[in-house]
Amino acid sequence: MPRNFLYHEIAGRIAAQIRNGTLKAGDRLPSVRMLCQEHGIGMNTAKRIFLELEAQSLIESKPQSGYFVHKLLYLKLPLPEVSRPSPTAHCKEPDGLISRVYANMGNEKLTLFSIGAPSGDLLPFPKLKKELVLATRALKEGGTAYEPLPGNTKLRRMMAARSLAWGGHLTEDDLVTTSGGMNALSFCLMALGKPGDTVAIESPCYPGILQLAVSLGLKVLELPTHPTTGIEIDALMKAIPKIDICLLVPNFNTPLGSCMPEEHKKAVVTLLAKHGIPLIEDDVYGDLYFGGQRPPCCKSFDETGTVLWCSSVSKTLAPGYRVGWVAPGKYKAQILKLKLVHALSSTSVVQEAVGNFLSTGRYDHHLRRLRATLQSNYQNYVHTIAEYFPDGTKTSRPQGGLALWVEFPKRIDTTELYDFAIRQRISIAPGRMFTLQHQFEHCMRLCIGLPWSEDIRFKLKKLGNLAKMM
The missing domain is CATH 3.90.1150.10 (Aspartate Aminotransferase, domain 1)
Structure with missing residues (x-):
């Protein structure tokens, strides 16, 4: 296993032990040297593990004494229960x-x-304002003309380049821009489902997703969800015969903030692909990680084109700009048709401005x-x-x-x-x-x-x- 993945895996195991109470506040952790011996890793890798845990405020360093589980007050607060939604409940939108x-x-x-x-x-409004002015100058006819149906080329190119950070290998041709993340999810559900079909989601789930599914005449199956690791894989397996689509927010979903472990993501993608069930992946929060490394996406394990990866800058940069995108895999033709019918073109100036902002390094x-x-x-x-x-x-x-x-x-x-x-x-x-x-x-x-x-x-x-x- 590559060292960068090994360090992340070991840090994740220690973090899990702290969060589930196996390691308690004040407990001393193994020394750097001991960690090296236990896992067969080098000193630099071991130090990186401790730096990662410190970045998450899970441990603290005491001079001459070593590393200890942080005595933070919040660690005394218990975790919420795993949700247990009914598999047969009648849907009623609040x-x-x-x-x-x-x-x-x-x-x-x-x-x-x-x-x-x-x-x-918390947003860089003055810099974005400057990018809007520059975009107006750079675009043909000041951005008043229709752009290509897939969307702004610069924005798609930048998102393809950034996909490498989460294990993706996208090109600009794999992406279609949308008017925000919800618009991307809407296109995906319309492309994949018809009234009466069942979509599986996390429980609890973002209200906008619930409202969208109900408005399209879809049945909603809420899955048991762990507050730190996301949906329970066994529950998804049992639900397979009942579902036509799966829509998940694997990275830091709202409202729980859970993040599916890498092995869970791979298992979900494999399971759904085996049964021919498409997965809509809402990754709108993926860039807002607290640790040292961005978590991978389900899309990175997609070998059949059945994962539709959606995201936007609404939660990271500019909610009101309504700039989003989708990598729809083998469903690209259906998504483009829906965009043609429902939108025709995206907002050229705003997408160009966001694409420029991403290209300069100011976004990172x-x-x-x-x-x-x-x-x-x-x-x-x-x-x-x-x-x-x-x-x-x-x-x-x-x-x-x-x-x-x-x-x-x-x-x-x-x-x-x-x-x-x-x-x-x-x-x-x-x-x-x-x-x-x-x-x-x-x-x-x-x-x-x-x-x-x-x-x-x-x-x-x-x-x-x-x-x-x-």
Whole structure:
């Protein structure tokens, strides 16, 4: 096994032992020399493992003493339970609740823990504004003409080049641009399914995916999902006879923030390909990893063209630009036909500007700062939750992304909590939004994409006090 993969695998095993409680706060880890002897690795590889674990705030170094499991308060908070959705439940969309919560979008008078996007304060607006001006100058007719149906060439070329970071080998011809990530998912579901077909998803799941599937007349099968490793493979295997499509967010999904291990991704791709079931992979959060290495995508294991890889810059760079794309594999002709009918052309100037931004290296610089901020925010959130939320509260432990899943004791109804909180100008996303079944009523999602401040800490404290009074 190559050394870079070996270091990542060993670091992952140690991280898992810390997260599941096998290694407890304050426990001493093996020395660098001992780690070398146990795994047959060199000193540099062993040091890299410890650096990776430090980057995730799981361990700390004490001079003259070695490495220890970090005594962080949040590690005392238990993980949420593995979800157990019913395989036969009737689907009921919580559209009224979703509409109420998302009606707050853009309301500057509220603290929006409910909207899963990075705050504008964390985005490089001045540099993007400059790129828009340059794009207008560079494009033929100032970007007013229609562009080729597959989309902006520069943007597709840059995304193909970046696919190497997650194990992909895409070319610009493999990609089709879209108006954001949801537009890409919409094209994929329309290309693959028809009313009455069944799509398998994680549970809990992003509300927009649920609404989209229901609007297309698809049946939704929610799969049991672990808060750190994603869907349970055994459950997917049992569901195979019932499903026509699978749609997953393998890297840092919302609301759990779970990340499927590499071997799970490979197993899912192999299983679905064997049965001829296409996989739509939503990788919109993949660049927001907290560790030292971007996780691979399911698409990197695709040998049959049945994985449709979708992503966008909506969660990393510019939510309002609506710039997305899909690598649809063997379904490219169907996707292009749908784009021709529903959109004809993408927005030339905006896609050119994003393509330019990606080509200069400024995007990677921005991502490094954003990832560091999100990881720090996560730690600040859970410290505050551990201090002020009711006894028995559980939280997810995302390894990236924008979401933190909070599970209260079952006596607390988060739809009611939403009503109390909104009067205090705090908006949350109640757990019932993330399912079509009657579950997660005692859970909520918090967005960690707001700049940390004393005011954010105060609002979380107030939220905890409101929950305690319920």
